[in-house]
Amino acid sequence: MGVKMDDLLREFLTETADSLEVIDTELVRFESDPDDKDTLNNIFRLVHTIKGTCGFLGLPRLEAVAHAGETLLGLFREGTLKVTPEAVTLVLDSIDRIKALLGHLAAEHVEPEGNDRDIISRLEAHAEGGLSGVAGGAAVAAAAPPAAPVSAEPDFSEDPELAQAAGATTGRWDPDQQRYLRPGEVSMAELEAAFLATEGPAEIKNAKPTETEEGEGRKGAISTNATIRVNVDVLENLMTMVSELVLTRNQLMQMLRTVADSEFKAPLQRLSGITGELQECVMKTRMQPIGSAWKKLPRIVRDACQDLHKKIELVMEGEATELDRQVLDLIKDPLTHMIRNSCDHGVESPEDRIAAGKPETGTIKLRAYHEGGHIIIEVSDDGQGLKTERIRQKAVEKGIVDPLEAHGMTDAQVHRLVFAPGFSTAAQVTNMSGRGVGMDVVKTNVELIGGTIDLRSRRGEGTTFSIKIPLTLAIISALIIGVGEHRFALPQLSVLELVRAGPQCEQKIEFIKNTRVLRLRNRLLPLVSLEGILGLSMDGSEPQADELAYIVVMQVGDTRFGLIVDQVFDTEEIVVKPLSKRLGSVAQYSGATILGDGAVIMILDPGGVAKSISNLETTMRRVNQEEASRSSGDYVSGEKTTLLLFSAGGEEPRACPLNLVTRLEDLDATTFEMTQRGPVVQYRGRLMPLVHAAGTHALKNEGRQSILVFSQGESVIGLAVDAILDIVEDNLTIQLSDMTQGVLGTAVLKGKSTEIIDISYYLNQADQGWAEAAAAGERKAKRQRILLVDSHPFFRNMLAPLVNAAGYDVVVAESLEDAQTKLARGSVFDAVLADTDHPSKMDQFQAIVAQGGNGPVIPLSSKSEAPSTVLGPAVPKSDRYALLAALDSALRSRGEAA
Amino acid sequence: MNEREYVTFKIGTQVFGASVSEIHDVFRPSNTTTVPLSAPEIAGVLNLRGRIVTAIDGRARLGLPPKDKDDGRTLAIGVERDGESFGLIIDEIGEVLRLDADSLEQNPVNLDPVWASVSRGVHRLDNRLLVIMDIDRMLSPPGGDEVAAAA
Incomplete structure (x- = not known):
């Protein structure tokens, strides 16, 4: 046997995996339209082929299952057996079993031990029920269940993985209710099996036949397709070589640029053009229609409908949209989860939908399209939308946000909390999506391939998730930046804009504590220097306010920040080379690349960079999360003051001018000490008197206490507040108040009436004795x-x-x-x-x-x-x-x- | 006789030998890009005929002081390992020797643990000692095994 057999087996596995995917989709279609003879014929033919090949290759278990399935399908075809959802489920079960067996076969090259009496008896029982003339769902259903227990568990002791997969398959059949119990788990097995089964040669082929082609395409579709199978390794190799060719071309072009007149010019032009085309062609070989990642989805939706007693139609648009196979593989699982999520949490039950005046059948729409070098995938449902208040409450309960913060969030911000780690929206954990895999995992997976995810939702109208991913991971558009002698590539996807800051520029770098910030269009952007992150300089050195720098404004997930660099060179299409294992532990890099001049530079990992700045002020983060809800462009000219909003002793916001504040601190409340003159804390080597904006009793005893630090000459005073809410720049119109001590007046900020506090009042309160004594000598x-x-x-x-x-x-x-x-x-x-x-x-x-x-x-x-x-x-x-x-x-x- | 072929080279003043089969090529590293935050013995990355090579500084790896000044004669031994290209930066390349594997002696017990971890043993030549280098260990981060060797 040896090599020859292995080749045959691999060929069989690949082909069968393809066929099974088609069967899945076709069966779901068939169920909804049992009169579609073409579809049935196709299914029958595919199952028959599998059976035949198994016999030829000597795979008895697979052959037996396929045979039983084929028999049942044959009865459908003859019209002797009525097509019922139960019957279709049974056939799908047998397909699942075939997949599980194939998975083992792919891994071990032999069929697992044991037999499939359980599933075969059920298939046979159903077929007999049909033959005996009692063709009717109920009767068949009654006949089928007893078979299952009798058959007992198949023997999978040899292979725990398969046992698990198959266990899920059998476990989801509930004999009493005649319906699926745990479709989610089956799909996992199916994914597992499919994953194992597709390990072999690449699936290079045309987009699956579209509806219009099916009439004539059906009979000869496979034989007439002008495609061949090519090993993925060959393609990868080709890609690598083309990448190197491109680099060599770039080098030559660069050399020639310095030569005024050269006979090489014309041929090199031509070489350049051909190289470009070649690169494009090779890229194309790696491209696959996204539809191939969607094949399982109709089945998943169907199973979900049965399980949840919902009626859902899955509409798919843009299946032909192509993307790199590597990206495709990585996006499959997140998509599957999102679809499940929409079935489970998005679309309501038929009763609820009717009550809400909607059509009984819900719609989940899957859409893919190109947009500027990226692919956008949208999953939208016309369901109930997100329950904003419920999410807010849940997030607070789970400690994801603190109550005050949650209170101040816009709806869109609240919705995004579903991406927060440890968040699950389901009030009732269900089998469908309550498997510990939340949207945070989806988000992580999407970000792993350099993508972003967002959602919008309207109560009662539905929710739309949209994923933006790069077309390919092999070649990315990157910004080449410089720090000192070093050059780095920064993936363009995470770059929002470039800003030049300095004394002569519109933007200036400012400081809060030692943190650099940039005031950019009404928002404070935390800044970090790449030098500091990469340990190229002492970042602790006295920061200079008048430095001239380029700032790359970046967004990684929810975090928006500015990266200070010395130079910005160019945007280049770079070929991503994997990082050496010796450098893999440095989180700041995601790979390396060779530039046109032949130099190797490191590719910065935006996620890694973002992580190394996690010590940014909390305020900054909140500012970042702040939706640009304020309308831009309608500024009234006049005086604008930047105010720090905070809360103290109540939910209504209070404010003070930001520029009066020296620093914002978050101190451990247990370090506070009581003295006769009031509370103090050790702060930067001296005692800082504390006063709370809501009275000293409001000062925390434990946990973290937010403090606004004010400097008075040489002394400092801390004003404690409950929480720092926001920073706004606004035209300040104060209604003066003479009534309350410590309040200058009120102003309307962000649509809310806000007390503007009189800082001098609080400072004097804390000042008594302390600052007097401290400052007296120096005055x-x-x-x-x-x-x-x-x-x-x-x-x-x-x-x-x-x-x-x-x-x-x-x-x-x-x-x-x-x-x-x-x-x-x-x-x-x-x-x-x-x-x-x-x-x-x-x-x-x-x-x-x-x-x-x-x-x-x-x-x-x-x-x-x-x-x-x-x-x-x-x-x-x-x-x-x-x-x-x-x-x-x-x-x-x-x-x-x- | 159980003969083995060794490429000899110098790092600092010490002569080392490495099995010919382990060495892919010898090249002159140029245009090396240093990588901030990387381990101290990593000299950087460079482009060798379209492949990215990770350069390991032999002196730094062995705890030797850096070369006084770059005389432009730096050389590197190219090694392919797990599909990755490495370059071990050395000071001088020597001749290829055929030596009897049976005459390989164990590391002296008092050998510096870092050296002991990358040495397979020592050959006594007429006028000098040849330390046979374990290239794999040399390219791996220093760590665990040295502690064990020291104990």
Whole structure:
């Protein structure tokens, strides 16, 4: 036997696996239309072929099962037996058994021990029931069940895997109810068997015959197909060689570019063109219609309908859409799970549907299409949609989000929680999808092949999941970036955009604590430097605010972040080469590639990079998750203030200007200490007094406590809050309040009435004693006097304590007129901070200030990009550091002048 | 006589031998790309006729100090292992020797554990000692077996 037999066997396995897939699909179609003689003939012929080949190859078990199945099908064909769902289920069962046997055969090259009396007796019983003239579902059903127990368990002791598979097959038949019990498990066995069975040569063939072709295609379909089977290894090899040819071509082209006139130019052009075509052709050989991954799905939906007593129609669109076979293999399982999920959780029961005024039969639509180098696969149902509140509640119960966070989420954000690890939407765990495999696994699998998944859902109207995956994994589009001497490739799929940041640019890198952030279109983007991630620099070194850098804005799953790089070169189509085993442990790389100039560079793994920045501020993550729900483009020009929203002592949000906050911290509450003057915590080598925005009693005793850190001169003060909610930039219109201490007023932010807290109140509360004592020594004996002129009460209230805290005495004026009155009283001010609301009056105002021997006037602006004024560039009010720095330098120069 | 053929080469001042059958080729590594975060003995990756080769620095692997200055004469021994290409960077390549396998002596017990883990034994030649290198071990990350060897 030896080699020859093996070849025959392999050929048989591949062919049979194909046939079985066709049978599955055809049987489901046949069931819905028992008069379709063509379909039945096709099924019969395929089963007959299997039986015949098994006999020839000496595979008695397979032959026996196929024979029993064929007999039953023959009775259908003769019309002696009525086609019932039970009968079809029985045939499907026998197909499953054949698959399980084939799986063993593929792995071990021999049939497993044991026999198939159980399934054969059931088939025979059913056939006899038909022959004896009692052709009717009920009678046959009654005849069939007793056979099953008698046949006992088949002997699979030799092969646990098969035993498990077959156990599932037999176990799902419930003799009492005449229906499937656990179709989910069967499908697993089926997947397993199919997986084993398709290990052999590749399935290279045309798209399966479409409906229109079937009439004539049926009889000679297999023989007339102009296809051959080619071993996958051969294709892989071909691919590798073409990749190298492409690289060599690129090298040559690059060399020639430097030569002005060369006789090689024309032939090389031609070589280049041919190489491109060759590459495309070879890529095509790896392409398969996505329909081949969908073949099992009608069966799965059918089984699900039986099990769940639902009526569902599966509509498939775009089966001919082609993608790389490697991608195809990897997408099969996630798709199967999604379809099951839609059957189970999406589509309602017929009763519910009728009650909701929908057609009794639900529809699950599977759609695939190309979109810009990617394939989009959509699974949509017209079912009940996601239960937003239920998900929210569940997520909180499971500790996936904290209640406040959940409360602040939009519907779309809540829906996405179904992708969170450990989340299962089913209130009742069912056999269908309650197998511990949740949508998070689907998401992980999709992301593994560089894809993304998203969903949209409307209550009562249905849910649509959409998957975006690359066409191929072998060649990807990548952005080539540089850090120092190093170059890296970054898969384009995860790159959203490129931003240049620096002093001369629109965008600037800013800091919260030591975390770099970028303000990008109203959102805060956490930044990490690639240098830091790759350990090429001391990332802990004092960060510089004015650095010039390229920022690659990336999205990995829900995390959006900016990667700081030194250089951005080009986008190139790169051939992905697997990573050496010696480098496999470095999570930051997913592979390597050879560039046109012959250099080898590493391909960065966006997921690995994202993981290495997991220590980003919680706030950042929340900001990232924040849907861009605010309408863009309809900004009202005027003053915009960036506010930090948080909650304290209640669910309604509170806010304070972000720029007043030095840092956001998340501290362990057990490290807090009580002193006579109030709670304190050891913070960066000194004691930081704490005050809670909802009163000291609200301070946590255990767990993590969110703290806003404010600096006052040399001392720091912590304002504890329940949770940090968001950061918004908005036109601030404050309704002033005189009633509540600690509240400046209320403003409408993001459609919600929000209390704007008076930070100075809290700071003073914490400050008593502490900061006084700490700062007293450093304050100059003679405090300098500052006049602050601002017509806006909010800024007066915000800036006065700030300047005061920095060690100056502050006098506040509401307007230039008011200021003049105060100046006229004869007091001399060391500096005047004036809002430039009325630029025309500034000249005159300065003259008045200068006359009285006062210090310089420092113009202020409420805009973050401070405009130039007659008095020089204005200082943004929102930038406390810039303000204090300007004040300091103004006073210093006055001191020197004097 | 049970003869074996060995390619001899120098790493630092020590002469090593490796079985001819294990060595694919000898090449001059150029344009090596260093890989941040990789193990210290990994010199980088390079392109050798369209294949990506992982270069292992022989000196670093054996705990020897790096070469004083790059004299441009660096060489590497090409090894194919599990479908992957490796290059072991050496200092000098020597002649091919035919030696009697029976004259291979065990590692001296006091040999440095890192060296012992990559050495199959020692041949006594007329004027020097030839350490027979286990290329597989040499290309594997240093670890477990050395501890065992040291114990």
